[in-house]
Amino acid sequence: MSAIPPPLGLLAELTHRCPLGCPYCSNPLALEKRGDELDTATWQRVMREAAALGVLQLHLSGGEPAARRDLEDILATAAEEGLYTNLITSGVLLDRARLNGLASAGLNHVQLSIQHAEAGAADRIAHFQGAHARKLALAEQVREAGLALTINAVLHRGNLDAVAAMIALAEQLGAGRLEIAHAQYHGWALRNRAALMPEPAQVEESRRIVAEARQRLEGRMVIDFVAPDYHASRPKACMGGWGQRFLNVSPGGAVLPCHAAETIPGMRFERVTERGLADIWYGSAAFSRFRGTGWMPEPCRSCERREIDWGGCRCQALALTGDAARTDPVCALSPDHGSVLDAIAERAGDAVAWRR
Amino acid sequence: MSAAPSLAPQVRLRHDAARGQWVLLAPERVVVLDEVAHAILSRLDGRTTIDGIAAALAREYEAPPAEIAADVREALEDLHRKGLVRL
Ligand SMILES: C[S@@+](CC[C@H](N)C(=O)[O-])C[C@H]1O[C@@H](n2cnc3c(N)ncnc32)[C@H](O)[C@@H]1O
Numbered sequence: 213m214s215a216i217p218p219p220l221g222l223l224a225e226l227t228h229r230c231p232l233g234c235p236y237c238s239n240p241l242a243l244e245k246r247g248d249e250l251d252t253a254t255w256q257r258v259m260r261e262a263a264a265l266g267v268l269q270l271h272l273s274g275g276e277p278a279a280r281r282d283l284e285d286i287l288a289t290a291a292e293e294g295l296y297t298n299l300i301t302s303g304v305l306l307d308r309a310r311l312n313g314l315a316s317a318g319l320n321h322v323q324l325s326i327q328h329a330e331a332g333a334a335d336r337i338a339h340f341q342g343a344h345a346r347k348l349a350l351a352e353q354v355r356e357a358g359l360a361l362t363i364n365a366v367l368h369r370g371n372l373d374a375v376a377a378m379i380a381l382a383e384q385l386g387a388g389r390l391e392i393a394h395a396q397y398h399g400w401a402l403r404n405r406a407a408l409m410p411e412p413a414q415v416e417e418s419r420r421i422v423a424e425a426r427q428r429l430e431g432r433m434v435i436d437f438v439a440p441d442y443h444a445s446r447p448k449a450c451m452g453g454w455g456q457r458f459l460n461v462s463p464g465g466a467v468l469p470c471h472a473a474e475t476i477p478g479m480r481f482e483r484v485t486e487r488g489l490a491d492i493w494y495g496s497a498a499f500s501r502f503r504g505t506g507w508m509p510e511p512c513r514s515c516e517r518r519e520i521d522w523g524g525c526r527c528q529a530l531a532l533t534g535d536a537a538r539t540d541p542v543c544a545l546s547p548d549h550g551s552v553l554d555a556i557a558e559r560a561g562d563a564v565a566w567r568r
Numbered sequence: 569m570s571a572a573p574s575l576a577p578q579v580r581l582r583h584d585a586a587r588g589q590w591v592l593l594a595p596e597r598v599v600v601l602d603e604v605a606h607a608i609l610s611r612l613d614g615r616t617t618i619d620g621i622a623a624a625l626a627r628e629y630e631a632p633p634a635e636i637a638a639d640v641r642e643a644l645e646d647l648h649r650k651g652l653v654r655l
């Protein structure tokens with residue numbers, strides 16, 4: 213077995229609080245409460261430990277990271293430590309003054325999510341009146357502040373017919389990058405899967421539209437497309453492999469290999485308040501559990517792709533088979549692949565549980 | 569093309585001590601630099617032209633300026649296509 217590399221990226225979920233209610237939200241059903249969140253000084257220590265460990269890219273996310281009034285202080289520490297800083301936000305809690313404050317604290321990049329290209333539909337999905345208009349204004353302010361802008365759109369049955377319009381909107385907003393991602397079924401999205409699941413024809417159409425736009429916009433706007441997991445025959449390398457490239461800290465300080473890992477039963481994830489980040493990365497049982505190839509069952513164990521996709525996503529294996537240690541059923545070689553085909557066929561109604 | 573090149577906005581050059589290398593950081597991107605790329609990029613200050621950078625490198629590495637200038641131009645044009653450098 214080769215040596216464990218240091219992590220490249222940290223996803224810091226500062227809070228689970230959020231004024232929006234997106235039914236596709238990947239946050240866990242059991243949201244952490246304000247009173248359980250790490251305090252400012254602890255988050256600042258996490259930033260210093262992450263930088264010392266070799267993290268280069270910091271993603272401040274949540275919930276809505278701007279719901280934390282100390283966002284500026286945490287960000288400033290991260291920037292002083294030389295981390296490249298990305299704020300992942302719904303935008304609704306930010307105004308020009310706060311954004312400029314973040315820019316002077318050292319923010320590099322804003323990733324702003326949109327729900328649709330039209331205000332009415334977007335606000336319905338976000339479950340928040342006026343959200344879309346606020347986002348459009350913020351995108352402009354991000355550019356005026358000289359920050360890099362990514363527009364992020366999560367795709368599902370309710371907005372797939374607007375893919376072309378969302379690409380056009382990102383272009384019009386002057387985004388340097390567009391991340392257009394089919395919903396991954398974790399947390400609230402898993403709960404709402406039947407209502408979010410796209411029609412197969414929509415999936416094909418979205419691929420075609422994105423490929424065409426990529427060509428047309430080359431050199432002007434980078435388009436990163438996250439293909440739908442369930443409509444594939446081989447899984448993605450989830451997080452670039454468990455404990456290989458990324459770590460995630462939850463609002464309460466649990467250190468996770470991915471943001472959904474806490475759903476795996478029987479695992480204990482140590483907290484930044486119990487042990488140093490480096491110790492947890494290199495030495496904890498949780499990070500060792502699915503790192504590398506030693507844990508793999510067949511068909512992964514003898515497969516030539518085992519160090520390419522690392523057997524896929526553990527949380528997806530859990531959601532579809534009840535066992536996180538099986539081959540990701542998205543893989544057509546998995547004996548459980550039928551569970552994915554069943555889930556694709558199970559497209560029912562529009563009723564969703566709003567994330568709260 | 570005679571203007572002075574610079575890093576694109578919100579692109580950062582830094583040393584990565586944990587891995588003993590120099591990198592360029594940009595949104596969702598980490599570009600590992602070899603010694604030559606680092607030597608070029610560390611001379612981008614928004615004032616020095618490509619020829620100026622090549623002349624300095626030619627002195628430092630005792631190499632023919634014309635050859636170096638072609639390499640510098642090619643490296644910077646490649647980074648420009650990737651959106652990391654302004655020419
Ligand atoms: C959980 S959100 C938190 C940040 C902020 N509230 C927002 O929505 O932008 C983090 C990012 O994940 C995206 N996202 C949320 N649910 C997702 C899902 N089920 N699949 C893929 N991306 C998702 C969001 O659009 C956002 O870019």
Ligand code: SF4
Nearest residue numbers: 230232234237275302
């Ligand atoms: S995806 Fe929507 S509901 Fe979830 S945290 Fe972001 S804005 Fe809030």
Ligand code: SF4
Nearest residue numbers: 512515517518523543
């Ligand atoms: S069998 Fe396992 S390693 Fe091989 S392609 Fe499928 S998921 Fe990947």
